[in-house]
Amino acid sequence: MAKKVGLEVSVAVSEAVKLVDADVIAAYPITPQTHIVEHLADLVADGELRAAYIPVESEHSAMSACLGSSAVGARTFTATAGQGLELMHEVLYVASAMRLPIVMTVANRALSAPISIWGDHADAMAVRDTGWIQLFVENGQEAVDNVICAFRISEDRRVLLPAMIHMDGFHLTHVIEPIELPEQSAVARFIPPFNPPLPLDPEKPVTMGAFAPPFIYTEVKYAQDQNLRASKEVITECWQDFGKTFGRYYSPVEKYQAEGAKTLLMTMGSYSETAMVAVDKMRDEGKPVGLLKLRLWRPFPFAEFRQAVKDAEVLIVLDRALSFGGPGGPVCAEVRSALYDEINKPRVVGFVGGLGGRDISMAGFEDMIEQGTKVARTGSEQAFEMFEVRA
Amino acid sequence: MAKTKDKGELGWQEIEIGCFITEPGNAIQFRTGDWKSRRPVFDLDKCNKCTLCYYFCPEGCIAKTEEGYFLPDLYYCKGCGICAEECPKDAITMEEEAG
The missing domain is CATH 3.40.50.970 (Thiamin diphosphate (ThDP)-binding fold, Pyr/PP domains)
Structure with missing residues (x-):
C-alpha cells in the first residue's frame, strides 16, 4: 500500500x-x-x-x-x-x-x-x-x-x-x-x-x-x-x-466553491491554494464568490471552460505574466477570445500579479476579488489591472 | 522529402506521422528542375568529354551518355550555371527558360 x-x-x-x-x-x-x-x-x-x-x-x-x-x-x-x-x-x-x-x-x-x-x-x-x-x-x-x-x-x-x-x-x-x-x-x-x-x-x-x-x-x-x-x-x-x-481525480478546469458563484476568480498553479482559502473566507461572509483553476493550458479546454463560467456575472483572471504592449495578460486575452461569441458570458476583468516571486496573500486575493467586481461594474481604461503595484 | 502521390498531393489526414519519410531516397521524386530560370544547353560538337561538368554539378544531375558525352537531367537541374562556368571548351551556354 x-x-x-x-x-x-x-x-x-x-x-x-x-x-x-x-x-x-x-x-x-x-x-x-x-x-x-x-x-x-x-x-x-x-x-x-x-x-x-x-x-x-x-x-x-x-x-x-x-x-x-x-x-x-x-x-x-x-x-x-x-x-x-x-x-x-x-x-x-x-x-x-x-x-x-x-x-x-x-x-x-x-x-x-x-x-x-x-x-x-x-x-x-x-x-x-x-x-x-x-x-x-x-x-x-x-x-x-x-x-x-x-x-x-x-x-x-x-x-x-x-x-x-x-x-x-x-x-x-x-x-x-x-x-x-x-x-x-x-x-x-x-x-x-x-x-x-x-x-x-x-x-x-x-x-x-x-x-x-x-x-x-x-x-x-x-x-x-x-x-x-x-x-x-x-x-x-x-x-x-x-x-x-x-483515488485522485483531475480535470481540465477545476471548480472550487463555484456552485452559485456570481464572481469567479481564475488562477493557475500553486497560488490557487491561497486563493481557495480566500474564497472560503468570503463564502463564510456570505459573498457569492468561487474559484476556477485552469489545469490544462494546451490544448485549451474551450468546452469545459465555457461551461464553467456560463452562469457567472464576473470572471476575474489572474495572469502571472505580461504581454508587453498587448491586450492584457496572455491567459486573460485567451479567455476573452474564448468567450467573445458566447451569448451568456461573464464580464472579464484581468489582473497581472505575482510576478518574479511576489506573494499574493489571502487578503490580497480578497482585495483582488473586491476590486475586480468593482472594475466589472465601472469599466476600466486599462488593458489590465496591475495588482499591488506601487505608484 | 514528404511523401507524394501519383495523382495530386496528400491531404492532411494522409501524411505519415510527424511527416516522417519511410521510403529511403524518395527525394528522387522531387522535381527541383522547376526552380531554374535558365537552363544549360550542351553543344556536343565542342565537348571533349573532359568530365568537369559532371564533377562540378552540385545537383549531381549530369550523367554520361552511351557515346561518352555528358548531359543534364533537366527534371533536377536547378539552373545554377556552374557547369557552363567551368566548361573549358565553352560547350555549355545558359539560355533563358522564359520565351
Missing part, C-alpha cells in the same frame, strides 16, 4: 520519474529546477533507476538529446526553468512536430532582465505555441500524479506528443509536503511500455524532420494542430483512469 511521506516536491517529482522507469534523462541544472535533476542523477548513480543520464552543456543540448533518445523509443524525461526553457525554445517545436513524447517539468521562473530566480509564468507563456501538451499543478501531489499521467498520455498512440508540467519554482519545488508515492507495480500496470509506431531503427530506416516544400507544409501543420486538439480526450480519459486506480 502506498503511504504518505514528507518529501521535497522536487525529490518527489524525481521519484515519480523513477516510478515510470524512464530510460533517458538529459538535463542541465538551472534554479529552481536543479533539485529534480540532481536527485535523478543520484538515483541513476545509486543504481535505483536503470537509465542513461546525459549531462549536457546547455538546455538547447538537453532538449536535442531528448529528441534523439525519444526517437529511438526510449522513455525520456528532462526538466528546466526560466531562461533554460527559453534556450530550448526552437527545439521544443521540433519535439512536438516530430511527435516525440518527451515529458518535461518546468519549475516556472521569471525571465531576465533584471535577473530573478523567483517564480512567475513568463517562461510558460513564451512557449505557449510550441505544440506541447501543457498543464499546471498546484501542489506536490499533483506534480507527482501528473508526471505519471503525462508519460501515459504522451506515449499513447492516439497522441504521441511531448508534455510539459508547469510547477511553480520555489513555491512548489523547494517545499516539503506530505506526498503519496504510488507503488511501482501499480504505476507499471497504469503505463504500458512505450512502443512508438515509427522509431529510428537501422533495420527499418525513416527520416524525421526532413524538408517539407510549400506543397505539404500547410497540411503537416494542420495535422499537428488537429492532433493536439484531439489529445484532450485522451488526457481526460487518463485522468479518469488515474482516479479509479489511485
